[in-house]
Amino acid sequence: MDEARAREILAATGLPRDAELLALGENAVFGTAGLVVKVGRDATDHPELLERARREVSLASWLAECGIPAVRAAEPEARSVDGHPVTLWHRLPAAVRPAGPGDLASLLRLVHALPAPDPSLLTLPRRELLGGVERWLRIAGDAIDPADADYLRGRRDGFAEAAATLVPRLPMGPVHGDALPRNVHVGPDGPVLVDLETFSSDLREHDLVVMALSRDRYGLPAEAYDTFTAVYGWDVREWPGCPVLRGARETASCAWVAQHAPANPKALDEFRRRVASLRDDDPEVRWYPF
Secondary structure, eight states: OOHHHHHHHHHHTTSOTTOEEEEESSEEEEEETTEEEEEEOOOSSOHHHHHHHHHHHHHHHHHHHHTOOBOOBSSSSOEEETTEEEEEEEOOOOOSBOOOHHHHHHHHHHHHTOOOOOTTTOOOOOOOTTTTHHHHHHHHGGGSOHHHHHHHHHHHHHHHHHHTTOOOSSOOEEEOSSOOGGGEEEETTEEEEOOOTTOEEEOTHHHHHHHHHHHHHSOOOHHHHHHHHHHHTOOGGGSTTHHHHHHHHHHHHHHHHHTTTTTOHHHHHHHHHHHHHHHTTOTTOOOOOO
16 A cells, blocks of 8 residues: 555545655555644455454453553544555654663553453454465565565464474463554653554564564664563573564565565565565564564
8 A cells, every 4th residue: 555545545534635755655644733643554365464453452452451551542432444454543743762672561561461352242363473474475476586475475474383383481461462562652642552453462582582583683783682581580592482472473574565666675685674684584683673
């Protein structure tokens, strides 16, 4: 989905077409009149996208009831506009500083202490880390080498099988699913979780592997990672299952970048860099956020 199409959906929702674009990735995110509006990809052939948006809104209400600092929905239901899921959120006050690893760790401690929600109110899915791989590769189409696509499909299948046999160190339960400082907003009242669409009920280790991978692949300084583990109270790298979840996330991250390759040469370059490092079994080649 490109920006022009997202603005068409925004206008069809009854909101200003010229709203400020805040982000364009899996969703187009706009800011207008105290609101943040998320416009998702066309769900006509992917009904799970609409279901995910609906669950995200319900989740926000549940987190509010649990007292977890998180973004709050401005409407009780997700909309479907010309096949696209649209959700409205209260815009947070301006950040007082950038979020750091310690802020993320403190919020994860709160989330990881939660029991599963009452299934009559909200059912959280398992963390389908690899579930989007096929869709992203199909979006990439001929822009990427078919051999690379097949390679990632093979990795997906292998890591999915391996992950199914993991024995967790931590009790299973609610997880954020994309636990990075960029998904924390530090306002006047402290750190708040944002981007709730990958919230799941699964291995808590999913949330911790993200930062371990950031240290190895994305240039997170070792001292920043040490702050994260100190505040959280445990280093997931001590767990034998860490390489499996890391490998699964690397596979998903490659496929996610691939979907942007048809329209963005920089995305194609980054995709090729990532796949080459996996093929070479080099766990420390620097990857760049996209």
